[in-house]
Amino acid sequence: xxxxxxxxxxxxxxxDNRSALPYLLLAPGLIYxxxxxxxxxxxxxxxxxxxSSGEIGQYEQSFRFANYVDAFLGSKEQFSxxxxxxxxxxxxxxxxxxxxAYAIAFKSGxxxxxxxxxxxxxxxxxxxxxxxxxxxxxxxxxxxxxxxRGVHIISPQTSLTATSFAVVTGLAYNFLPFMTLPLYASLExxxxxxxxxxxxxxxxxxxxxxxxxxxxxxxxVVAGTLLTFIPAAGDYINAAILGSPSNKMLGNVIDARFFKxxxxxTAAALSFTLMAAILILVTVYIRKAGTEELV
Amino acid sequence: MAVDASTSARGDLxxxxxxxxxxxxxxxxxxxxxxPKGSFFALLGPSGCGKTTTLRMxxxxxxxxxxxxxxxxxxxTDMKPYRRPVNTxxxxxxxxxxxxxxxxxxxxxxxxxISDAEVKTAVDKVLNLVELPQLATRKPNQLSGGQQQRxxxxxxxxxxxxxxxxxxxxxxxxxxxxRQMQIELKWIQTEIGITFVHVTHDxxxxxxxxDTIAVMNKGKIEQMGTPEDLYDSPKTAFVANFLGQSxxxxxxxxxxxxxxxxxxxxxxxxxxPKARSSAHGSSVLVGIRPEKxxxxxxxxxxxxNVLTGGKVSDVSYIGVSTQYQVEMPWGKELMxxxxxxxxxxxxxxxxxxxLSWEPLFTFALDGSENAAxxxx
Numbered sequence: 001x002x003x004x005x006x007x008x009x010x011x012x013x014x015x016d017n018r019s020a021l022p023y024l025l026l027a028p029g030l031i032y033x034x035x036x037x038x039x040x041x042x043x044x045x046x047x048x049x050x051x052s053s054g055e056i057g058q059y060e061q062s063f064r065f066a067n068y069v070d071a072f073l074g075s076k077e078q079f080s081x082x083x084x085x086x087x088x089x090x091x092x093x094x095x096x097x098x099x100x101a102y103a104i105a106f107k108s109g110x111x112x113x114x115x116x117x118x119x120x121x122x123x124x125x126x127x128x129x130x131x132x133x134x135x136x137x138x139x140x141x142x143x144x145x146x147x148x149r150g151v152h153i154i155s156p157q158t159s160l161t162a163t164s165f166a167v168v169t170g171l172a173y174n175f176l177p178f179m180t181l182p183l184y185a186s187l188e189x190x191x192x193x194x195x196x197x198x199x200x201x202x203x204x205x206x207x208x209x210x211x212x213x214x215x216x217x218x219x220x221v222v223a224g225t226l227l228t229f230i231p232a233a234g235d236y237i238n239a240a241i242l243g244s245p246s247n248k249m250l251g252n253v254i255d256a257r258f259f260k261x262x263x264x265x266t267a268a269a270l271s272f273t274l275m276a277a278i279l280i281l282v283t284v285y286i287r288k289a290g291t292e293e294l295v
Numbered sequence: 296m297a298v299d300a301s302t303s304a305r306g307d308l309x310x311x312x313x314x315x316x317x318x319x320x321x322x323x324x325x326x327x328x329x330x331p332k333g334s335f336f337a338l339l340g341p342s343g344c345g346k347t348t349t350l351r352m353x354x355x356x357x358x359x360x361x362x363x364x365x366x367x368x369x370x371x372t373d374m375k376p377y378r379r380p381v382n383t384x385x386x387x388x389x390x391x392x393x394x395x396x397x398x399x400x401x402x403x404x405x406x407x408x409i410s411d412a413e414v415k416t417a418v419d420k421v422l423n424l425v426e427l428p429q430l431a432t433r434k435p436n437q438l439s440g441g442q443q444q445r446x447x448x449x450x451x452x453x454x455x456x457x458x459x460x461x462x463x464x465x466x467x468x469x470x471x472x473x474r475q476m477q478i479e480l481k482w483i484q485t486e487i488g489i490t491f492v493h494v495t496h497d498x499x500x501x502x503x504x505x506d507t508i509a510v511m512n513k514g515k516i517e518q519m520g521t522p523e524d525l526y527d528s529p530k531t532a533f534v535a536n537f538l539g540q541s542x543x544x545x546x547x548x549x550x551x552x553x554x555x556x557x558x559x560x561x562x563x564x565x566x567x568p569k570a571r572s573s574a575h576g577s578s579v580l581v582g583i584r585p586e587k588x589x590x591x592x593x594x595x596x597x598x599x600n601v602l603t604g605g606k607v608s609d610v611s612y613i614g615v616s617t618q619y620q621v622e623m624p625w626g627k628e629l630m631x632x633x634x635x636x637x638x639x640x641x642x643x644x645x646x647x648x649x650l651s652w653e654p655l656f657t658f659a660l661d662g663s664e665n666a667a668x669x670x671x
Contacts, residue, residue, distance in 0.1 A: 193389035196356055199376040200383045201403035201454070211402075215393045 048268035089171035101183035162244035186220025313362035324514035337505035382451035533669035566654035578662025
């Protein structure tokens with residue numbers, strides 16, 4: 001919402017008779033957000049402090065803020081697991097996506113567009129199906145486990161599915177395009193001559209990367225990590241399909257509270273806590289990265 | 296071109312049989328060249344002539360297909376760009392957008408591990424040299440084109456390279472600024488005494504700044520010399536047309552007169568100094584620069600070489616001079632630039648005229664040359 005406010009201040013500075021036009025253009029988006037974002041948030045906020053009226057699925061407003069404490073204390077473990085998994089998955093996606101985006105931006109020549117389509121291609125299949133496919137790939141009959149057992153990296157007794165490894169790699173895989181595309185966009189904007197200039201000014205390839213390429217691609221790194229971390233922290237499908245009960249994330253707890261236990265107030269309180277935690281982390285991260293104006 | 300001990304000891308740039316092929320196209324074709332230390336050297340040619348490729352090979356940004364490159368006695372042919380004693384001023388400058396002007400200039404010094412105090416001294420000094428000390432804390436995108444160009448020069452020369460390469464450095468500037476920067480670059484070069492190798496397609500830019508110009512065409516050097524040499528005694532039609540403009544008229548050598556060749560141009564005999572002829576046989580292209588002609592109404596008494604029977608076919612007044620197209624009896628048009636410095640009346644279109652010029656101002660090329668080569 002802060003971003004929307006920022007944009008409106010800038011573009012509404014026009015002091016002519018047509019200043020109603022930007023409002024008209026914004027109206028559909030604002031109405032949509034009001035209906036499907038602001039209203040549910042308010043409803044969720046109200047729900048989070050209700051208590052049960054005795055009947056299943058019926059709640060009354062009692063402003064019980066202790067709901068938050070109870071909810072948090074009841075799922076501390078999943079809460080921290082969500083952030084640890086999301087962090088590792090984000091770093092893993094960054095490590096895979098950076099060289100990939102770099103190669104597409106600088107080395108792909110006429111294959112550039114084909115490769116970009118391939119990056120987006122997984123979106124043609126549903127998120128759920130891709131995660132189930134990932135389970136097959138890591139499963140007992142899948143190629144990965146055969147190779148790893150074959151070269152004795154893992155023992156014959158070890159499985160890959162129903163592990164934190166499966167959940168984290170699944171998250172990294174599912175959100176890889178969100179990491180790759182912003183990275184590609186910022187790398188592609190770099191003038192290759194600045195890299196040549198760096199070499200000309202006595203920097204070897206590593207120094208050039210550290211002093212020129214990486215700093216110039218920071219907007220992409222920040223955008224990509226945010227677009228990966230935020231949905232990964234709230235995700236529950238990967239943990240549900242690829243993990244065991246001991247790999248559950250906060251999303252799974254919220255899912256269970258809403259649909260299985262029908263404990264709406266706790267689910268709402270957890271949702272709010274998760275949102276607040278992500279918001280705080282993201283704010284700190286952007287401050288640290290020092291690129292507020294670039295995101 | 297032989298490389299003797301004295302040239303290599305001085306730190307000259309020497310290119311030996313340098314070739315760069317892209318597929319079966321030779322961008323640079325068996326190029327040999329010695330650029331003396333401390334000179335301002337220009338590689339001049341149309342786009343695609345191989346001048347930028349030559350420069351990039353010296354910088355280490357392209358690998359030669361064959362041949363070698365020496366700076367003094369050091370063979371730098373296979374050296375990584377960051378190890379070469381060479382710095383480049385890139386086309387469009389390639390300043391680092393994320394670094395301040397100070398850090399842009401300090402970049403090369405820091406890579407070589409020079410102490411902070413020395414970096415500061417060197418950067419301040421070079422910022423004063425390019426007269427922009429107040430911009431140290433700015434970012435490149437806050438600078439005008441002319442300022443960025445001076446910072447790009449500063450960033451390169453602060454490293455005191457043996458050689459400074461300039462790739463079309465003034466191409467992005469407007470005409471007025473370009474003139475001013477030409478004078479400034481020349482001044483900077485004289486001030487610091489580093490060898491400048493300057494690549495350009497702009498003949499005026501090359502002639503204003505360079506001591507020596509090599510005119511390149513199709514990967515080879517057509518002719519090399521001082522700007523005066525190239526302009527007054529071009530050896531090929533390409534040079535005659537690319538450097539300024541020339542009227543080239545095909546004729547036959549019909550005799551000898553002391554220091555002059557006598558050439559028959561469609562029935563008229565003209566004298567050409569032997570020293571300025573590069574013709575091999577009796578068929579020659581006689582060359583006269585448009586501003587060397589005198590143009591007079593038919594019947595007027597004139598001296599020197601004379602061509603009669605012309606008729607003005609076009610007149611354009613451009614302030615300092617008037618440009619005439621004169622149609623000759625043999626069907627070709629000649630170009631004449633007449634200074635507007637006397638009270639003579641401007642000639643009218645269709646008026647019969649006589650062209651005359653001093654024999655001294657004539658050059659001759661071999662008759663087998665293509666008279667249209669290198670025309671603008």
